[in-house]
Amino acid sequence: MPVERMWRSHDLKPTYDVVIIGAGVHGLAIAYYLGKRGITNVAVLDKGYLGGGASGRNTAIIRSNYRTPQGVAFYDESVKLYERLALELDYNIMFSQQSHLTVAHTERGVTTLRERAETNRLLGVDSRLIDREEIARLVPALDVSDRPHQPILAGLYHPPYARGVDRQGIEIHPHTEVTAINRQNGRVEGVVTSRGSIAARAVINATAGWCSTIAHMAGIDLPIVTYPLQALVTERLKPMMHVVLVSATLHVYVNQTDRGEVVIGEEIDPYSSYSMRSTFRFLENAAAHTLELFPCLSRVKVLRQWAGICDMPPDFAPIIGPVDGVEGFILDVGWGTYG
Structure with a gap:
């Protein structure tokens, strides 16, 4: 009996609407929720295997009792998403509430x-x-x-997310390292990878501990x-x-x-x-x-x-959103030990 694959292999297309760098929890979640909103011409790239960075090396604790009003509200919403994620993905994520x-x-x-x-x-x-x-x-x-x-x-x-991404037609490309980000006239044009160049209207940096290196490719110095x-x-x-x-x-x-x-x-x-x-x-x-x-x-x-x-980051707060001066480059970084 053949083993069911969690996601399919794809050849790189020359152009995508969105390229996400980092195939961990954040990168795959971004892809999944883009797909739910009808944006499916998306490639998720990672220089290693899926979840091989911070996502596969944490201690899998999710909580909402943080110190600031912004943090409490944000992470409480995250906990609510996890509560129904196994049913939504049709996959046991081993989530239990303690x-x-x-x-x-x-x-x-x-x-x-x-x-x-x-x-x-x-x-x-x-x-x-x-x-x-x-x-x-x-x-x-x-x-x-x-x-x-x-x-x-x-x-x-x-x-007291990879199979769902694949079902939406979004492509996952492990072992595809981004080596440069192409820019022209103040906006991103795409990325150069170990498997070739890709054009894209938007590039999202979701690489956790390596985010400063990726941002530097776009000419950005992060305070991280x-x-x-x-x-x-x-x-x-x-x-x-x-x-x-x-x-x-x-x-x-x-x-x-x-x-x-x-x-x-x-x-x-x-x-x-x-x-x-x-x-x-x-x-x-x-x-x-x-x-x-x-x-x-x-x-x-x-x-x-x-x-x-x-x-x-110096204030222990994540940096999320577009970057002034580099149109089409979006950050999802600075999550530190909070995830």
Whole structure:
């Protein structure tokens, strides 16, 4: 019985209405929603395989409890899209809704969480500050005693695309690297790729950590710095938590997948780099900080660790939309660690 292909292979056409650079979540989502609006003469290009960049290297956490009114509203709408995406695409994206719990270890941290809870509630996102007793009921495996070096004081509690693109006639071209962007008279004319040149009326940059490199091809300097972000995953365990737990003080977050693995991540590395090599320093720090929270994981085996790269703007806000002076060049960049 032949294996069903997720998308078809295509020869490059000489001209498209839209060329999207980057076949990750953002690039494919842009293509999908363009297709829903009747714009299907579109090519999605990627120098590697689909989802091989940041989309395939994140820890798959989606949330809407951010600090600013703009962020809360924007990401809350994103969560609503994910809630119906599996049905819309006719594909199991393994989306499950869990609670989100950010713990505070200092009085200042408690004040910050209280402010975030108020912002979330004003915008219709269910969040509330909870005490150690309720935290212990939510996550029995978590050490909420006074024994750790940084004991928990309180917590902010937040309760609980490629096949679709192909069906619309949009072309996906993996292993097709963009090497130059053609411009003339202040507008883009197309791109040069490792497989030939393409004319296009619009070129969209959705390349995450590589977005500055692509923008430079269009003569644009972005205020974005690229940093590595690392994570690890353990062997499978019996269900022990149904929340995504975050500690800003310990710079660590912990989540258990539906399959039972525990995924652990930390903040971005302290240096700018395009390297996607994992480091022993991260492994050592992540393990130490996680054991402050979950001593019960001390004998659990780590299966693997990895790194991706993040496009970090100075104000931690994404840059979306057209660019002055380069007509037809559109940005979807600067999402950093938020996605």
